[in-house]
Amino acid sequence: METKSILLSKSDYKFLSEHLEKAVMSDYNKSRLKQEIKNAKIFDDADLPPDVVSLYTEAQIESTENSQQFVFKLVLPKDANIKQQKVSIFAPISIALLGYQTGDLIQWEMPDGIKEFKIMSVRKLEEHER
Numbered sequence: 110m111e112t113k114s115i116l117l118s119k120s121d122y123k124f125l126s127e128h129l130e131k132a133v134m135s136d137y138n139k140s141r142l143k144q145e146i147k148n149a150k151i152f153d154d155a156d157l158p159p160d161v162v163s164l165y166t167e168a169q170i171e172s173t174e175n176s177q178q179f180v181f182k183l184v185l186p187k188d189a190n191i192k193q194q195k196v197s198i199f200a201p202i203s204i205a206l207l208g209y210q211t212g213d214l215i216q217w218e219m220p221d222g223i224k225e226f227k228i229m230s231v232r233k234l235e236e237h238e239r
Contacts, residue, residue: 114208115149117152117208118153118154125146145208158210161210162183162206165233167238168228168231169229172224172226173214174224178229179202181203181206182195183197183203185197188239210231211230212227212228213228214228
């Protein structure tokens with residue numbers, strides 16, 4: 110599978126670069142994220158396309174295997190709350206989604222193996238949703 114450069118805003122890039130070492134995550138995800146950050150295309154915050162998954166966006170994804178759908182809101186670790194579908198930007202699913210756009214296929218490591226999902230939609234969260 111060809112690796113696409115992820116798209117990051119300058120503020121996401123800065124946040125990820127600064128917090129990556131302290132983040133609680135598997136070695137696999139940490140090395141994957143490091144690699145993706147290194148190869149990322151960086152945009153001024155205002156120029157990041159609106160359908161790119163970044164901090165404070167909501168992504169709807171669908172399994173290519175069984176069409177099951179999930180919604181995730183990417184937030185800072187301190188704001189994570191699974192009941193409200195808010196996941197830490199360092200959670201495995203966030204790392205899988207980060208920097209990809211509507212229509213992209215992503216691979217997500219789940220307990221029963223690597224699964225493939227399609228990003229159906231992405232929207233920026235309003236202030237009150239963060």
